[in-house]
Amino acid sequence: MDHAGAGLRLTRADLEHYLSALSEKGRTASTLQTYRRSLELFYRHLPPGRSVSPGMLPAWQAQLLSAGYRPNTINTCLSVAANFLEFLGCRDLAVPDQLPLPALDQPSLTRQEYLRLLQTARALGKERAYLLIKLFALTGLPVQAVEDVTAETAAAGRIPVTTGSGKRMVRIPPCLGEELRHYAARQGIRSGPLFITREGKPLGRTNISDAIRHLCGDARVPEAKGNPRCLRKLYLETQAAIEDRLALLAEQAYDHMLEQEQLAIGWEGA
Numbered sequence: 001m002d003h004a005g006a007g008l009r010l011t012r013a014d015l016e017h018y019l020s021a022l023s024e025k026g027r028t029a030s031t032l033q034t035y036r037r038s039l040e041l042f043y044r045h046l047p048p049g050r051s052v053s054p055g056m057l058p059a060w061q062a063q064l065l066s067a068g069y070r071p072n073t074i075n076t077c078l079s080v081a082a083n084f085l086e087f088l089g090c091r092d093l094a095v096p097d098q099l100p101l102p103a104l105d106q107p108s109l110t111r112q113e114y115l116r117l118l119q120t121a122r123a124l125g126k127e128r129a130y131l132l133i134k135l136f137a138l139t140g141l142p143v144q145a146v147e148d149v150t151a152e153t154a155a156a157g158r159i160p161v162t163t164g165s166g167k168r169m170v171r172i173p174p175c176l177g178e179e180l181r182h183y184a185a186r187q188g189i190r191s192g193p194l195f196i197t198r199e200g201k202p203l204g205r206t207n208i209s210d211a212i213r214h215l216c217g218d219a220r221v222p223e224a225k226g227n228p229r230c231l232r233k234l235y236l237e238t239q240a241a242i243e244d245r246l247a248l249l250a251e252q253a254y255d256h257m258l259e260q261e262q263l264a265i266g267w268e269g270a
Contacts, residue, residue, distance in 0.1 A: 008052045008090050015039050018087050026147070026193075028204030038080035052090070057081060083162065108237065109230040113221045117212070120219035128195065129211040131176075131183055136231035139170050140239075143209075143228040147193050147202035154180040154194065 018039070019032060027035075045060050046052065057078065064074045114137055121130035135141055135149065145161045153159045157177050159170040172180070184194055195203045209227050216226040224230075 008085070008088065010043065010046065010050045010052060012043070014088065015043060015084075018084050021087065026201040028201065028206075030204055030206055031144075034076065035080050038077040039084060041077055042081045042084075052085070086162070107222070107225050107230060109221070109225045109234045111234070111238075113219070113225060114231070114234055116219040117215050117221055117226070120215045124215070124218070126211070126215065127183060129215060131179060132195065132208060132228075133212055133215075133231060134176050134179070136228045137234050138173050138176050140232050140235035141170055142232070143205050145170070146195055146208060149180070149194050151181075151184045151189050151191050151194060154184060 015036075019036060022032060022035060041064075042060065043050065045063065046056075060081070061074060061078060064077060065071075069077075114133070117133050118130060121127075121133060132146070135146070136143070139159070141149070141159065142161065145159065148159050148161060154172065154177055157172045157174070159172060160167055161170050180194060184190070187194070189196075193202045195208070197203060197207070212228065212231070213223055213226040215221075216223045219226075
């Protein structure tokens with residue numbers, strides 16, 4: 001890596017260094033493959049000299065879109081590039097806004113279907129799947145941030161999540177926080193990630209999705225809905241519905257206050 005003016009000159013050694021750092025953090029082989037593919041696309045997009053400059057990522061986004069890549073694939077590439085540049089200490093070269101995903105890619109999971117998934121997981125004794133379902137549906141946590149759910153963050157009630165624009169804190173509802181702490185105690189986990197493999201590594205995206213999908217048959221839920229993305233969509237839709245109701249209540253309260261004032265000092269009333 002070499003700084004060249006306002007840009008950043010990259011080498012393949014920088015890519016390998018980053019992937020090695022991810023491997024040391026316990027990223028799964030499938031996750032590393034996804035990162036490698038995205039980084040290779042990014043590296044091949046760079047001009048001669050392999051220099052990254054401000055405004056290059058939006059141009060790459062437009063190029064991928066014109067080349068026919070799907071929005072979710074483009075967003076993955078942009079997220080990987082952003083994390084890579086942040087790893088190199090170059091957040092000023094941040095990723096542009098991500099593309100909206102087509103609605104067809106995300107079927108809606110109803111509240112009743114979500115509850116049936118929970119009931120099925122509990123009936124089958126699948127505590128880890130039960131907690132993962134709740135985690136996505138109650139917090140909207142992105143699947144790549146599951147490894148940040150640790151004994152420490154469960155105790156604190158907040159999960160720090162890194163995004164393309166920086167970091168944000170995801171709140172853990174008290175009811176879920178208590179269940180996570182009890183789970184950690186039963187598993188003997190005093191520190192570090194709560195959702196891990198038998199080898200002690202953080203669960204990968206495939207394992208997480210499979211744990212949820214395998215409950216769908218018994219829960220009478222279409223398999224297309226048994227994934228973290230649909231659970232996260234349920235969280236977002238629930239939050240939007242609550243905000244709409246609160247806005248309506250605020251509007252009604254405001255109108256009621258104005259009506260009372262009108263009765264007291266309105267022109268016609270006088």
